[in-house]
Amino acid sequence: MAEATGYTTQFPSQSVDDATKASEKYGLEVARGIKNEWFRKSAGTGRFLQNQREFHRLKLYARGEQSIQKYKDEFSINGDLSYLNLDWKPVPIIPKFVDIVVNGMQDRLFTIKAFAQDPSSTKKRTDFVEMTLEDMNTKDFIKQVETKLGVNIENFSGQPTPESDEELELHMQIGYKQAIELAHEQAIDNVFKRNHYYELKKRLDYDQTVLGISCAKHTFNNTDGIKLEYVDPANLIYSYTEDPNFQDVYYFGEIKQIKSNELKKQFPELSDEEFEDCVRRSSKINQYDYTNNDSNDSYDSNTLTVMYFNYKTWEQSVFKIKETSSGAKKAIKKDDTFNPPKDQRTRFERVAQAREVIYEGVMVLGANKLLKWQKAENMVRPDSNVNTVMMNYVVSAPRFYKGKIESLVSRMVTYADLIQLTHLKLQQVIQRMTPSGVFVDADGLSEIDLGNGTNYNPQEALNLYFQTGSIIGRSMTVDGDANPGKVPIQELPGGGGQQSALLIQSYNYYLNMIRDVTGLNEARDGSDPDPHALVGVQKLAAANSNTATRHILHSSMYITSELAEAISIRLKDVLAYHPQRDIFIKSLGRFTVGALKEINNIHLHDFGVFIELDPDEDEKQLVENNIQQALSKDQIQLEDVIDIRAIKNIKLANQLLKFRRAKKAAADQVKAERNIAAQSQANAQAAQAAEMAKAQAETVKVESKMKLQEAQKNFDIQKLETEARTKKELMQFEFDLNMKLKQMELDSKEKMELSKPVRSAKPSKPFESKGNDVLGGIDLSRFEPK
Template sequence: ETEEELEIHMQLDYKQSIEIAEEELIENTLAKNKYDLTRARFNRDLVVLGIGAVKTSWNKSEGIVVDYVDPANLVWSYTEDPNFEDIYYVGEVKNISLPELKKEFPELTTQQLEQIQKFPGNTNYTRNWTGKDNNNTVQVLYFEYKTYMDQVYKIKYTENGLEKALEKPDFFNPPPSDNFDKVSRSIEVLYSGAKILGHDIMLDWKIAENMTRPYSNTVKVNMNYQLVAPHMYKGRIESTVERMIGFADMIQLTSLKLQQVLSRVVPDGVFMDVDGLAEVDLGNGTNYNPAEALNMYFQTGSIVGRSMTQDGDINQGKVPIQELNTSSGGQKINSLISTYEYYLKMIRDVTGLNEARDGTMPDKQSLVGLQKLAAANSNVATRHILNASLFLTLRACENISLRVADSIQFDLLRESLIDSISLYNVKTLEEIQNLHLYDFGIYLEIEPDEEAKAALEQNIQVALQQQSISLPDAIEIREIKNLKLANKLLKLKQEQKAEKDQQNNLANIKAQADANAEASERAAMAEVQKQQALAQTTLQIEQGKSQFELQRMQSETELKKQLIELQYGFDKELKSMEVQAMKEKESLIEDRKDKRTEIQATQQSQLIQQRQDGTLPTNFEMPNN
């Protein structure tokens, strides 16, 4: 996603197939040759002798071989370069057995081996002081010689105006011609050989195959023997142990002196005054004798004495037994111990291995920072040994990379490589087997020290506590040996985690907003449903009320109807009665009216009659009137 992430990916994860094949080849070859043991041996040589050497060779039986080389058995041309880059010959004397000789040089016949075995040779060639003479071994000088040769090309001109280069042997010297030209250059070549010392048989002498040439300078050739002497000046090699020898000898002399002094040390004794013992009377009729006095002194530490003599004089021997402090050799022992510590300190000074480095108990008054500075200074003092060891390892890996073509050419070795690094990797290497100038950038990654690991672990713990990285990220970072890349990856993981957390926060906010909106929607829907339920309930209640009211009204109407009917009946009957009463009243009124009319008529008649008759007035109120 970013350039920084791409850079870290390219350095950590991305590898081309040829890179993977080369790594598998180098790791497999080093493991097969037990390179860890070889490295431990030449590291010891760098400390003890000041020079270390390793050789990468090839044979038809074992393929690529990485051998330890004892510097005591080496010869080389004079050089002032600590890395021996400018030497032109180097040789190694080896005491090898006849079976090993036959395995390495299979072209030797049985007659030649018998002749070599009969030849007594010279045991002075190899300084095997502790070994025994063995007629089954011979002293062989393996050597390489660097020289120059002409690389000649014939440049031929074609009819089309093109140029064609043809490689020719160095003795190619044609007459001048218009059709072609001769061009040449001088290049370094390497001859390798092997010779039995003291014998006229030359086991091998030929121009080396698959010579190691750096890609940046194809004229130069590298030797198979790699030597390094970090402290060399004017051809003289100085080692760490050499600087210690003088002081170590003085420590040995001091130790011998200390043993001599200790052998002459006598224990403390006691002084016994016999005359003083004679003056002591134990009160039981016996005197104090030396045996009893010593017995009492050694058992209880008590002494019996008299301050006055029997004659009443002052007893000069009132303390008959006194301890003698001889201090035999004490001062000398302390002086020798101080001398021992002085020379030990001098060894630390000349080697740089101080107390902070060799594990000695540090001064309790010293600060932790000072102890770390002292340890760092000691590491600087021995840094040249580490650099020399890394140089030898790097050059050995380069030679292994450039000798793979020899192994691929032979079927048996090719099958062995297939079993070791897989067929795919071998096929990948076959693509460059003829490119003898092909060069790889081989780098060594040094594992960080404990302090650097602790600093990285502290950063990881802080990041974990802050939750800026995850546990899988921390595991991935711990697996990286390169601290610079580890810190870069830690920073990148923190940025990715922060970006991821931000995205998660945004997603959480969006999810929360969606959840809130959904909750609000659900709440609104619930409210609507509630209102609908309430409305429905209210409607049902109102419907119930309406039905109840309707029923009530129906009942009331029915009752009213019944009442009306009853009232109607009553009213009708009452009306009928009223009508009947009115009829009766009217009938009675009519009857009375008729009666009054009749009475009036009668009375009118009577009045008329009276007027006519002129009778007296008639009282109509009389019942008979």
């Protein structure tokens, strides 16, 4: 690892003028300072040598290919291994744990989010909120206008208007996205895919797990556009820092082994003499042993060791402010050596501002030849602070302290060695183990008399023992004494059984120690699950294991976030200077066709870029449990479930779930109230209809009764008329009859008078009717003439 070597490295002063900094002499001094800080072959304690050896050792352990010499030294006696016949191949314990961590991190997907924060985008977002609030406050009036006039006067027709401020806030966080933001996110993702970043990220995660440090590089050129490159930490050089994210580093670089023809392609301006001298002198430095002689590559005279580095310094932006005759002021660009006299009569002044710059350099080690020293052409400057500059290298070492780097593999090395030694000793024990045998007491057999006249010899005793497992013995001798050999055959235990059990126990102990020091428990890999443990307990143990390696995930996300931010800034260079800008815009895909117009003006916008980490399976399950619980109680609808599952932010997903539940409850309450009102109205209408039916029935009854009475009256009148007519006829008949009788009486009297008959003593019988002069209960005889 990088350690203090007791040397003080001398770098040139940064307080010199810009012209001096741009000179080749200044660049050569910087390159020599970097070289002296990292390469001290004579002292044998150079930082580069230490890093190379340490990282090489850790990578071998991570592959299960570490050197076996240290194990042979443990077993050898004065270097003699002639009596050992062991398999020295290392037990690949560490690769398993490395794969668990690295492969497990690949399941944690992420989404790139861009937030436009320039004044134009901010005003557009503010206007949207204000117009939406206007639609919310005038919702009733808008409905009335649409109902009466048939005109929709909403600011955003076709979109549902939020019901409350909470819904509006959620919509701004989840649903609202400007076209330029969508185009920018797609452009960053396109750059990632073109550079195969997701494969590069696996290498970064592997380095972070094995070495404790990972590094990536971003560049821009007119041929390839934006490039993302992997940097081997073993070849990385940097200034001293104690920041785990290397933010305060003022130089970065990397050491590359390149072929001579590649160097000629990069620097064709080199003369043949200079090129030959570089190849001859630099090829010798390849003999510098930085891999501890583990490489089998032969010496190559056409391979050069080249140092590529970036050096951060500052420059002065100087302007001459001159006052014209009209009173206006004019700014004229000057170099930093411009220093006007301090005289009040002069009509101009000096204005200067310091800003950071990066110089790029290339040096051939061994030849001390500086091939390149110039100010970088495409520096990454955040729009929020154009005076600062981002380095091309993004490095992260979360367990970095005082130049020391700790990794997950470095914690396991000690116990991996002990496991290997235990494995070798176990081989020794197994080789020296003997099978179980039997002890036959010949004297005990001689005392046995089978009673059939035959002797019980050892061969017959062994045959009986192996075939039946039974043994014949005598507790007493023929003399009546106790027989010490009463059990003539006894089983002998095999050798090495107890030792092997102890070694296996030690093996498991060291394996558990690896789990303890790394936090990678059994629940993480599922190698030895407890059959009696509940599922929740297993998940909790796995979550604790994930927490133990969370710093590796955060480091990976930091590098991705920094690269995304650098790409966001470099996109402006692509759209402004890249000769294939039109092809790049078309490659963004069909999803951003509507934003192609905005992306042409991307240089007018400022973006904040951040990484939204997708939830893991446990976090998704928590949200899914909430969704299922709400669904079971009919608190949300299927459309709500689709919207909630589409949100990758757990916090926003839960907020949306709570809001949709409250909204569904309010809608259900309104629906219930409407149902109650409708039911009440229906009941009232039914009661009213019943009353009306009852009234109509009463009316029909009365009318029927009246009609019946009228018919009865008419019938009585007709009856009276008929009775009157009949009685009238009867009375007329009676009258006529009486008149005839009277006439007959008178005629009879006359005849009698004439004949003078003898008078009878009885009176004559009248013929008047009785009771026929009663009409309708009225006696009409009262009206006869007296």
